[in-house]
């Protein structure tokens with residue numbers, strides 16, 4: 496059984512970001528396939544309520560959100576680094592561009608383009624996730640604008656590649672590539688006609704192919720039940736010492752954008768980057784769920 500379990504599904508763009516990082520690091524991992532829509536009982540048993548994909552599991556430690564998964568992969572498996580040219584802070588900050596602005600353009604282009612072909616159950620699920628309408632007709636009306644937006648974002652990548660470099664920060668691939676790549680992969684795979692929005696821009700086709708060729712490391716399927724057994728048989732790792740006044744207190748943590756379900760437990764770790772919540776889950780024992788600080792709320796429960 497590989498140490499790293501990634502709760503994911505094949506069509507998930509944020510999971511693709513992580514799969515590329517696993518490829519850069521040439522890691523072996525277990526692919527725990529989750530449903531694309533709720534219910535996700537095994538995932539929610541592990542996270543305590545967080546439902547988004549991807550989630551990384553290492554024993555009884557559960558890492559939510561691709562931002563934190565990247566940080567934890569780099570901490571545990573530093574070589575090959577995701578920051579071959581340095582600039583780790585600045586490059587991690589690009590996630591706020593790709594995961595929010597570029598992602599929303601990709602979503603509008605794909606689902607606006609698919610229109611009536613989007614299954615009703617998917618729409619209902621994503622409305623619950625967003626806490627608002629998932630209006631494919633409205634997205635359809637925004638497609639011309641969003642295509643212009645996406646092209647402008649991709650033009651920035653062209654500018655970066657214009658000196659003939661192989662990857663965005665130099666000759667070796669890194670997080671900058673994974674972040675910039677996954678939304679374009681999403682458009683290409685979910686709604687191929689819209690790839691014409693950016694594929695003719697110079698350098699892009701060859702760069703996309705080079706990132707694709709990195710692969711995803713070595714993965715093997717792991718069932719959701721097996722993942723639960725792994726959590727049951729493991730103890731969470733000790734959290735780094737922290738002087739945060741909420742340590743030891745009951746708290747709730749949730750995403751501040753969408754999929755805001757709160758996870759409740761005892762705060763056992765708090766750094767500038769990370770919040771760690773200890774929970775007792777029936778049949779699984781102690782589990783520590785980790786979140787990034789950026790983009791997540793923390794409150795006394």
Ligand SMILES: N[C@@H](CCC(=O)N[C@@H](CS)C(=O)NCC(=O)O)C(=O)O
Nearest residue numbers: 507508509531547548549560561562
């Ligand atoms: N900020 C989160 C966003 C994750 C996200 O939006 N994931 C999508 C799938 S790619 C999702 O969870 N959709 C709802 C679902 O799958 O239940 C991250 O970086 O992991």
